[in-house]
Amino acid sequence: MSLLLPIEKRNAVLNRMAELLEQERATIKTVNQQDLNNYSGDDLAMEKRLLVDDTKIDGMILSLQQLFTQEDPVGKVRFDFTHDNGLKIYNKTAAFGSILIIYESRPDVTVEAGGIAFKSGNKILLKGGKESLQSNLKIVALWHQALKENEVDTKWVEYLNYNREETQAFLERPTQKVDLIVPRGGENLINFVKKHATCPVIVSGRGNNFVYVNAEADLDKALAIIINGKTSNISVCNALDKVLIDTNLDNWEVFAQKVVSELQQKNVMVLGDETISKTTNIPQIESDSVWYEEFLDYKIVIGTTNSDQDAIDKINKYCGGHSASIITKNDSIAQEFMENVDTAAVYQNASTRFTDGGQFGLGGELAISTDKLHQRGPIGLQHLVTNKWYIYGDGQIR
Numbered sequence: 463m464s465l466l467l468p469i470e471k472r473n474a475v476l477n478r479m480a481e482l483l484e485q486e487r488a489t490i491k492t493v494n495q496q497d498l499n500n501y502s503g504d505d506l507a508m509e510k511r512l513l514v515d516d517t518k519i520d521g522m523i524l525s526l527q528q529l530f531t532q533e534d535p536v537g538k539v540r541f542d543f544t545h546d547n548g549l550k551i552y553n554k555t556a557a558f559g560s561i562l563i564i565y566e567s568r569p570d571v572t573v574e575a576g577g578i579a580f581k582s583g584n585k586i587l588l589k590g591g592k593e594s595l596q597s598n599l600k601i602v603a604l605w606h607q608a609l610k611e612n613e614v615d616t617k618w619v620e621y622l623n624y625n626r627e628e629t630q631a632f633l634e635r636p637t638q639k640v641d642l643i644v645p646r647g648g649e650n651l652i653n654f655v656k657k658h659a660t661c662p663v664i665v666s667g668r669g670n671n672f673v674y675v676n677a678e679a680d681l682d683k684a685l686a687i688i689i690n691g692k693t694s695n696i697s698v699c700n701a702l703d704k705v706l707i708d709t710n711l712d713n714w715e716v717f718a719q720k721v722v723s724e725l726q727q728k729n730v731m732v733l734g735d736e737t738i739s740k741t742t743n744i745p746q747i748e749s750d751s752v753w754y755e756e757f758l759d760y761k762i763v764i765g766t767t768n769s770d771q772d773a774i775d776k777i778n779k780y781c782g783g784h785s786a787s788i789i790t791k792n793d794s795i796a797q798e799f800m801e802n803v804d805t806a807a808v809y810q811n812a813s814t815r816f817t818d819g820g821q822f823g824l825g826g827e828l829a830i831s832t833d834k835l836h837q838r839g840p841i842g843l844q845h846l847v848t849n850k851w852y853i854y855g856d857g858q859i860r
Contacts, residue, residue, distance in 0.1 A: 478608040507697035507758035522573040528825030556850040557583030559641040566647035569597035633658040667832030668782035669699035676790035677710035735765035753780040783832040785814040806839035
């Protein structure tokens, strides 16, 4: 297997894979139905991630088409310097080598993350969850068809059909070279990988995202953003779980009651801190530990705060480091909030649901990193590279 495929080959495979997904659309949905029929769990978010319908397939195809049009991220000059002695020194982007992606229940990751890793010159090892096995095997078969038709070794995209014990053994003693591991899923999966991995890990961590309604908020916008963040898709890491309302807001009690009513109409279980509970007559949280939780369900917690600083402190204490939004007409307050909240994405007057590689113009994402190294937030094509120094001399010695 050659160390780096020419960009023309990589693009040809991506283009063919997009065509195959369209051609095999009906078969993919039929195979996915087997996985759905076999799924006996009661995790609504897991089931939503497992489903492959026409909209999901459209998204897979679009992600490949976007990747096809993007520039090659490998070989870009990031820095250049000519030494006094004539040495020409360049720092260029380089592929990692082999990337292992471990994920739960989302067959679209087999396309989207696989495509990003492949376009950036990397070999991909895919380890999906047992609940999506048939869907994943079908999609990997299409990857292999696209590779073979372009005379590229199928080892560039491999599926690891391992159980938990086999996965642990592979993480601790890999039977082939792995340069980077990206776990995508719940905290149990992430902790499992971090505990056993023997190479670098980029954590695609939990959401637990916050919206802070400041005293100078546009309340119509605030309500729409809260409803969208919580109810448009409960199964994703950019969904909303916590709301903080500034008690300096005029008639904040009326607004809080309106938020609670609208959420309850959408079948969301609404819990409150002591103040919100008394004001709106909803159940009070049993302990502050619930502020740490990511729900991935029709469930939300609303609390109060009496200052911008208190809101910032609370978000930094409890959030997952993913996304936070401030609703305010005051741009200077928004800027201070955005600079001091410690999350990968910070918003003013917009839904946290936009934290997504496709929405950010990256053409999809490998993962959304809540780590600070080596990339934070959505990891797109241009981030899935390391770097390398090239030095050209003419006999120089030091």
